[in-house]
Amino acid sequence: MIRLLVVPSKFLLLLGIFECGHTYKFSEHRQERQPNNSYGAVNVTQAMKVPLYKELSAALPLVIRNLTNYSGLINDKGAPPNPNITYHFGELENDLAMLSDKVSGFYAVLHEMLPDGSGPFLCPLNKQSHIKECLLMATCLLEYHVPEEIELAAFTTYMEMTQRFIDVGWTVLKSGLLMEEPSPILNMDAVPPKKYQCDLLKHEKVTPSTAHSMLQVESSESEFESDGATLAMSSALIQASQASFQILDSHQVGSSVDATILKLHELWMPICKHLNCNHSSFWDLHYASYRQTASLLELKSGYAARRAMRREVQHRVKLEKRFGEFVSENHEYYSRLYNGTHFPPGRRFVDSNFIQASSRGESMIGHMRDFANEISTEESRAIRLFDHVEYRKFQKDRHGRRPVSLLQDENEENEENEENEEQEDSEEDEDEDEDEDKEVAIDDAEDVGSKDMEGVPALVEEDNVLEDGTEDDKGSRRRRRRRSRRRARRRWIGGRRRRRRRRRIFDVIANVVEDVAAFMESITGCLGYAIEFASTGYDYEVVPGAVSISLGLSAGARQALEDLISKRSPTLAISMDFGFAVGVTKKLLWSGTGLGGSVTCEVGASCEAYITVAVIGSVNIPTQSAACPMGPTWGAATCAQCFGGGISSMCCNMGFKGGSNDCR
Ligand SMILES: *[C@@H]1O[C@H](CO)[C@@H](O)[C@H](O)[C@H]1NC(C)=O
Numbered sequence: 001m002i003r004l005l006v007v008p009s010k011f012l013l014l015l016g017i018f019e020c021g022h023t024y025k026f027s028e029h030r031q032e033r034q035p036n037n038s039y040g041a042v043n044v045t046q047a048m049k050v051p052l053y054k055e056l057s058a059a060l061p062l063v064i065r066n067l068t069n070y071s072g073l074i075n076d077k078g079a080p081p082n083p084n085i086t087y088h089f090g091e092l093e094n095d096l097a098m099l100s101d102k103v104s105g106f107y108a109v110l111h112e113m114l115p116d117g118s119g120p121f122l123c124p125l126n127k128q129s130h131i132k133e134c135l136l137m138a139t140c141l142l143e144y145h146v147p148e149e150i151e152l153a154a155f156t157t158y159m160e161m162t163q164r165f166i167d168v169g170w171t172v173l174k175s176g177l178l179m180e181e182p183s184p185i186l187n188m189d190a191v192p193p194k195k196y197q198c199d200l201l202k203h204e205k206v207t208p209s210t211a212h213s214m215l216q217v218e219s220s221e222s223e224f225e226s227d228g229a230t231l232a233m234s235s236a237l238i239q240a241s242q243a244s245f246q247i248l249d250s251h252q253v254g255s256s257v258d259a260t261i262l263k264l265h266e267l268w269m270p271i272c273k274h275l276n277c278n279h280s281s282f283w284d285l286h287y288a289s290y291r292q293t294a295s296l297l298e299l300k301s302g303y304a305a306r307r308a309m310r311r312e313v314q315h316r317v318k319l320e321k322r323f324g325e326f327v328s329e330n331h332e333y334y335s336r337l338y339n340g341t342h343f344p345p346g347r348r349f350v351d352s353n354f355i356q357a358s359s360r361g362e363s364m365i366g367h368m369r370d371f372a373n374e375i376s377t378e379e380s381r382a383i384r385l386f387d388h389v390e391y392r393k394f395q396k397d398r399h400g401r402r403p404v405s406l407l408q409d410e411n412e413e414n415e416e417n418e419e420n421e422e423q424e425d426s427e428e429d430e431d432e433d434e435d436e437d438k439e440v441a442i443d444d445a446e447d448v449g450s451k452d453m454e455g456v457p458a459l460v461e462e463d464n465v466l467e468d469g470t471e472d473d474k475g476s477r478r479r480r481r482r483r484s485r486r487r488a489r490r491r492w493i494g495g496r497r498r499r500r501r502r503r504r505i506f507d508v509i510a511n512v513v514e515d516v517a518a519f520m521e522s523i524t525g526c527l528g529y530a531i532e533f534a535s536t537g538y539d540y541e542v543v544p545g546a547v548s549i550s551l552g553l554s555a556g557a558r559q560a561l562e563d564l565i566s567k568r569s570p571t572l573a574i575s576m577d578f579g580f581a582v583g584v585t586k587k588l589l590w591s592g593t594g595l596g597g598s599v600t601c602e603v604g605a606s607c608e609a610y611i612t613v614a615v616i617g618s619v620n621i622p623t624q625s626a627a628c629p630m631g632p633t634w635g636a637a638t639c640a641q642c643f644g645g646g647i648s649s650m651c652c653n654m655g656f657k658g659g660s661n662d663c664r
Pocket residue numbers: 036037038042
């Protein structure tokens with residue numbers, strides 16, 4: 001598959017090399033990419049230059065991955081040592097230098113994109129205080145290309161991921177820095193000059209009705225009449241969100257929580273009438289609001305849709321965080337409320353339409369893949385987004401010890417290739433069948449009912465797992481796609497034989513081309529899934545303030561649960577629901593990297609899971625449940641329900657016996 005995708009780049013590469021005088025016939029491929037046939041006249045290097053916004057579309061998720069990793073690393077000093085992590089935190093100066101390194105590729109792209117050479121001034125490499133604003137600027141730079149070059153659905157994924165990192169992950173990262181040196185300067189974030197501010201949220205705060213009136217004007221004056229209702233709902237939601245903030249902020253310590261909550265419920269009632277949610281549950285409203293965001297994808301006015309989408313995502317993340325703080329501040333009230341009445345949050349974290357729209361295949365990840373394939377002819381530019389050490393290691397593993405040679409026996413290699421191709425074809429067919437089986441199995445599982453919320457598997461293996469409906473359509477579309485790719489490849493194989501001798505010379509370079517795409521594939525393998533979890537279990541700290549785990553018994557022996565919580569290997573088999581967070585964890589409020597799911601552990605096993613993680617903020621509401629067989633509290637552990645979700649940024653190993661992890 002990977003090899004397939006890079007085919008066009010390879011040809012372009014050859015073209016680049018033979019720029020001066022040589023002619024090649026591969027118009028088939030060239031035409032796909034470049035309808036203009038007067039190629040000879042133009043500077044090919046110039047013509048092939050991948051637009052910067054494409055590079056940014058790959059750099060943004062990668063820098064968030066880098067920073068999420070960093071935020072785990074810097075907060076996780078007390079965790080059991082992990083041989084895979086060689087860098088040790090603790091020296092502020094070195095740690096800041098490392099932070100600069102983690103954003104270096106992203107900044108290089110931004111510097112080229114920002115107008116009038118303002119890049120190094122707006123996003124100076126050695127100042128952490130500018131990172132937050134520069135992430136926002138990046139979303140604005142991408143927004144200009146919505147919906148023409150970047151679909152709104154993909155942009156939604158970019159926004160969800162970035163905003164969640166800015167509001168949750170960045171705070172966690174800052175607290176790690178502050179732990180090293182409690183200096184208020186470290187806690188500040190730079191504000192760019194007005195001219196470069198693209199984030200409307202700030203202006204809205206000054207005049208709360210601006211957004212509303214703007215939307216009103218825009219929708220009534222616009223020719224897109226049918227967009228009106230959706231946009232009106234959008235602005236109502238945003239107003240409700242702002243008003244909720246005001247109500248929460250005006251709540252005084254010691255004043256009646258009931259009164260405050262009643263005000264909120266009244267505020268949410270009309271919204272919930274529209275969104276079909278339970279206005280007396282914040283979480284129900286919160287999750288329902290994703291459906292509103294999904295409905296923006298239907299709008300005809302691309303401009304109004306992308307603006308509304310940005311605002312909805314920003315307000316949702318901020319209110320979720322604020323509400324979590326409120327619950328945590330008033331945890332006694334909430335544990336009374338939830339004691340004995342174990343509520344899962346009313347609905348799925350993300351609306352299925354939303355998941356479908358922002359699901360991996362053709363979305364954010366699609367843009368990243370496209371970029372890797374197009375850019376791979378300029379290796380140096382491609383790998384500035386990567387961790388160079390990891391990339392070189394990857395290359396070494398990939399090619400083994402044998403250096404790429406120009407003197408191999410031609411025939412031998414050719415036969416080998418043919419065999420491989422055939423094998424791949426049949427493997428692909430098998431994969432296809434497996435995919436379909438898996439999809440069916442998961443559909444069945446989802447029909448089981450509300451229980452499935454509690455055991456949402458953390459490791460999502462298939463693009464389509466989260467999508468609902470029209471499986472047949474998709475299956476056949478995918479099959480069609482595969483068939484045509486296979487055809488393309490066969491064509492390519494034929495051409496390749498003819499050019500065998502010439503190709504030999506370029507093997508080394510072609511390998512590099514493939515490496516870029518393959519490495520991108522490997523580091524995005526865990527990125528971009530919309531994931532959610534809700535699990536009930538004993539919530540306890542493994543590393544005080546930094547790593548917390550929640551373990552709930554779903555099947556097996558209670559003794560095994562006791563073993564794990566006491567950091568022993570289980571003496572009996574156990575199936576459990578879990579949640580965990582690495583970052584800043586307080587008793588009721590987790591923020592950082594984490595997730596949850598279900599896992600089964602064998603007798604004597606170390607009990608680990610390899611899971612996809614996201615930046616999460618989870619409120620852990622104390623509860624009583626069969627998942628907590630030792631009662632609502634057990635030693636330092638509290639039976640609580642944790643839930644949350646996000647767009648995944650990486651994978652890590654989590655050890656449930658003792659909290660060893662590499663989520664960093
Ligand atoms: C092809 O590109 C050249 C150089 O950029 C330009 O002058 C010419 O008009 C283009 N032709 C077509 C058919 O687009």
